[in-house]
Amino acid sequence: MRNRICIVCGRPLGETPLMTLADMPASAQDIPVKEELGEEQGITLSLHQCEACGLVQFDCEPVAYYKDVIRSGGFTTTMVNLRKSQYRHFIDRYHLEGKKLIEAGCGQGEFLGVLSDFPVKAYGIENRESLVRLAKEKGLTVWKQFAAEGEILAADDGSAGGPYDGFLSFNFLEHQPDPVGMLRCIADNLSEEGVGLITVPSLEYILQYDGYYELIRDHLAYYTFDTLRYAVEKAGFQVLEEEMINRDTLSVIVRKKKRTAEQAEDNSKHTPVDISGLKESLGTIGKELEELADSLKSQGKTLGIWGASHQGFTLASTTVIGQFARYIIDSAPFKQGKYAPASHLPIVPPDHYHMDPVDAILIVAPGYTKEIAEIIEEKFGGHVEILALKSNHLERI
Ligand SMILES: [Zn+2]
Numbered sequence: 001m002r003n004r005i006c007i008v009c010g011r012p013l014g015e016t017p018l019m020t021l022a023d024m025p026a027s028a029q030d031i032p033v034k035e036e037l038g039e040e041q042g043i044t045l046s047l048h049q050c051e052a053c054g055l056v057q058f059d060c061e062p063v064a065y066y067k068d069v070i071r072s073g074g075f076t077t078t079m080v081n082l083r084k085s086q087y088r089h090f091i092d093r094y095h096l097e098g099k100k101l102i103e104a105g106c107g108q109g110e111f112l113g114v115l116s117d118f119p120v121k122a123y124g125i126e127n128r129e130s131l132v133r134l135a136k137e138k139g140l141t142v143w144k145q146f147a148a149e150g151e152i153l154a155a156d157d158g159s160a161g162g163p164y165d166g167f168l169s170f171n172f173l174e175h176q177p178d179p180v181g182m183l184r185c186i187a188d189n190l191s192e193e194g195v196g197l198i199t200v201p202s203l204e205y206i207l208q209y210d211g212y213y214e215l216i217r218d219h220l221a222y223y224t225f226d227t228l229r230y231a232v233e234k235a236g237f238q239v240l241e242e243e244m245i246n247r248d249t250l251s252v253i254v255r256k257k258k259r260t261a262e263q264a265e266d267n268s269k270h271t272p273v274d275i276s277g278l279k280e281s282l283g284t285i286g287k288e289l290e291e292l293a294d295s296l297k298s299q300g301k302t303l304g305i306w307g308a309s310h311q312g313f314t315l316a317s318t319t320v321i322g323q324f325a326r327y328i329i330d331s332a333p334f335k336q337g338k339y340a341p342a343s344h345l346p347i348v349p350p351d352h353y354h355m356d357p358v359d360a361i362l363i364v365a366p367g368y369t370k371e372i373a374e375i376i377e378e379k380f381g382g383h384v385e386i387l388a389l390k391s392n393h394l395e396r397i
Helices: 077-093 110-115 129-137 179-188 203-209 225-234 276-298 310-318 369-380
Strands: 019-024 043-049 056-058 100-104 121-126 141-144 164-170 190-201 237-245 249-256 303-306 360-363 385-390 393-396
Touching: 019 276, 019 310, 077 110, 077 190, 077 249, 100 110, 100 179, 110 121, 110 164, 121 129, 129 141, 179 190, 179 225, 190 203, 190 225, 190 237, 203 276, 225 237, 225 249, 276 303, 276 310, 276 360, 276 393, 303 310, 360 369, 369 385
Parallel strands: 100 121, 100 164, 121 141, 164 190, 303 360, 360 385
Antiparallel strands: 019 043, 043 056, 190 249, 237 249, 385 393
């Protein structure tokens, strides 16, 4: 099903997409089991730029679990330190000491736990029951709620309720089919001077450094500072601060506008994005992986992939390696024994290598390449050829 209107401004998206991606995984989190393979298949995704507000977005339906915050890994010391410094600045600068802060989409409380070390009253809402339970087990005040327009954000048992003085939203808005509705809900539950801290992945970073395999159906929208500002203004906020964090993430601090304030002005002079690099990556990566498969095949050699990540799934389903590789190795037990969406490559634990060794392994785990290469050398010995994708190119490690 196609969504023909912009998720932020509601105007028609236009007929011609920026690019179309065939055979993409239908979801990054719902990993099929054997019995589901008959039904499971890749989908075609069309990336559009709204001609009116400039937001780059897919025109598809959201994944079934878009209300849930499933943070897969990445909970590193660097990330914790980043959150701490963001919290410190937010609380000091906007005088939030002793005040009520709510995180919309808190998952199992990964970042809310860090906030608990600060002198504020910290609350979180999360749609997925199992994650709410995990967060509660950590002693956090979290309840099941989503933040759709019109909702009153309060715990059922009366232990917490608004108005809140501030809110937090970490990489959640890009999943939302109605981001303005979500932000309006939050605004309605804030005090008059309420402030918020929002982060989303940066479109510019993807365009500059990543290949098409970073695009993922779970992320319906790809924001820039301009389009994010437009969305938050439409929801009744004004932007006070904008900052690029961790090289690849947009971070903004917003404040609720007075009720009498005018609606967001229509941002008709948006800049068209240049996605030529992404389009090119579809060709170059496809060709490089084809050459790799041909070369290995001609030598009678075999290939495995390491990383049942969305990037790994996408590379497997959109290039020849989905047919050529024997399996995808992943250390996460909950992925093992299942199959990659669309390509249906089996996902196996690292030890599987000893039963069914391969001659070369392609690592697809952005941010963990070095660490995984070391594991491969240590566990499988030095004779395995190790490769990795760096942006647009295949590299031997
Ligand atoms: Zn729009």
